Amino acid sequence: MTTRRLILSATPVLLAAPALAQPRWPVRPVTMLCPWAAGGGTDAVLRIVASQLERELGQPFNVVNRTGGSGVVGHAAISGAAPDGYTLGIITVEIAMLHWQGLTELSFRNFTPLGLMNNDPPGIQVGRDSPHGDARALEAAIKASRPGQLKASGTGQGGIWHLALAGWLGAIGLRGDHVRWVPSNGAAPAMQDLAAGGLDITTNSVPEARAIIEAGRARSLAVMAPARIAAFPNIPTLREATGVDFSTGAWRGIAGPANLPREVVAAMSAALKRIYDGAEYTQFLASRGFGGSWADPDGFATHLAAADRQMGEAMRAAGLVRG
């Protein structure tokens, strides 16, 4: 099995070798895989980056949505592609989570990181009529509450915003399930239920809560980030509001299969850096309210290892680790 896979994965490299011997990559169109559906946030980030890459590197970068299996299928397709630089993709925070739940063998080690492009920190939102005026008051109320008395939501069981809540509770010395998690199909239904009075807290990202906040139906008390978000300068960081230093986020970055040739990594990381600094990408992030966050291949690798560790701890605290 191993030998066959070796041969299979080596063949395209040999075939591509003449092309790579030339100084320039790419010489033909590049496929960019997206593990999430067309029309979503990850898809939007990848498509804007792909259109810019086309301009930077002079070859078409075609986005293909390989969805299914809660992201497992698409991530597996990226890591399983021939490492010749002609199949790359976007990887998301789920890659640091799925393997802890025993859902896949895949982890960040199966990828060559090329550039971190975006990071959305979780916010702490309460409903309009919530008695808690700021994050400090909410923290005190949580500490005073019975376990399971308060309810929070923002995404499905074991999703990134659930882990944000569990991580925050851990940081203030409580059990990860002290506030009961109500699983939902994403941030939008959770925000609706918060406005309908069915929940006490949501911990999804601020851009996902934006319209409801602007409609005056909910308030964001803090963001779990090292610095305030550019698009929401009035919302303090958790550290400013309560002194608790805890930050996490849902990040997205460009990556390829493991063992990408050095030329590809160099060309991609330079191009991605120019795109990240460019006006169009900045404007895109601002318009969607997405947070920017850049890391070069080495920085992204460090980030991946740290994120993997942090997610593992948070999932263990929330009782989600399996296998």
Added chain:
Amino acid sequence: MSDLLEAFRLVMATDVLVAIAASAVYGLVVGSLPGLSATMATALLVPVTFWLSPIAAVATIITASAMAIFSGDIPGALLRIPGTPASAAYTDEAYALTRKGQAELALGAGLWFSAIGGIVGTLSLMLLAPLLAEMALNFSTYEYFWLALLGLMCATLVARSSPVKAIASMLLGLLLACIGMENPAGTPRFTFGVAELLGGIEPIPALVGVFAVSEVMRAMASAEPPKLPRRRFGSILASQWTLTKTYQWPMWRGNFVGIIIGVLPGAGADMAAWVSYAMSKRFSKEPEKFGTGHPEGLVEAGASNNASLASGWVPSLLFGIPGDTITAIAIGVLYMKGLNPGPTLFTERAPAMYALYIIFILANLLMIPLGIVMIRLASRILRAPRAAVMPVILLLCAVGAFATTNSLFAVLMVGAFGCLGFLMERNGFPVAALVLGIVMGSMVEQSFVTSLIKSDGDVMPFFERPVSGVLAALTFGALLWPVLALPWNRRAKPARLKEETP
């Protein structure tokens, strides 16, 4: 007033008009291909909107989605292959009309009442948006549970077969909806270690399989049905005015139900069509004609379907909460183009908002002439030899399934559902009920489990909350109706028999 004039100026710009015309044709074509849904038509437009002006970008989404929802009815009526889960509710009815040689009546009803539903839905968006949004915000998971349960009960009302078989099909659909890890516990169920199954069973491959592929299999297994009488394809709109007058009350009921269900995030057009078709049959004076090619249900469900599509924009525009998968995509486009959803969109950006209303109306009006052309072109398929049509359908099914996830797995899934659908129909189990189970299953489970988590296991909130209580009463009423009506029916039957014997 000046805002309104400014809105007209925005819409009348050349690029906006070109965008509307192009996306209308695009939506009609994509929607009419079996296996390609309205959601996919919308998603594929997103990269195009990067290069358009804000109004033009939103115009493409609005126009393409409205057209695709309508043209999803075309393969349903002509070939018994519904284009969207929404049209699955009345596919058998429309196809029965086609077999009776009244394809133009079936398709014309789809077109005419879709346009009316779309326009009435838009008017509700224009006049009642804040009120409707307020109502939607009062719906918590408790209310959604009853709503989903009511939706499921439509399976027995809609089916022409025995209720027991309809319930069995629906339960099989619910079982299939359990597959995957998109459940409240986030635990993989029935995945057998197959990564592709983690995301669960998508309604579209299931729909394409049980309707289209099983239809192809049936065509292979049976002799060619008697040719439809060769005759001119009649006028498409001529009889619609009569239908509008005859079924005026069901039409308004369809519009009303569509608007209410559309406004509720997560319920959407699929459920609106099912509920309206079931209501139409329940309250009809001649329910025995349903399923034999009777236009009444088409009127009500067709209007409901498109009305919900328009009113689904209410929570999206006011709170950024998508009403369905199409508006979920549209919200991303709105943000990208600086038209941020929220109350300020209605005050500070009023011209842009009015422009959206005008585009809605324009798209629904444009639907009528373009739809007629599309129906005329598509109806040629009825004269094509079956041996030529069936392989093309199979090919389209495979392409459409592949396009949903870009993997071969979905194609295999469609094949498997095809075999299942074939076996079920052979034995008299309605496949539409299976699709309904798959569509509604996760909503029933999600709303039930999360409600219990929120109430710490207490079932009383399901009955105590005012809206929830009303919905609970409706559900139990519908459930117990056959039992309660039994004595009354017994008394009524002999009387009717006497009338019929001369």
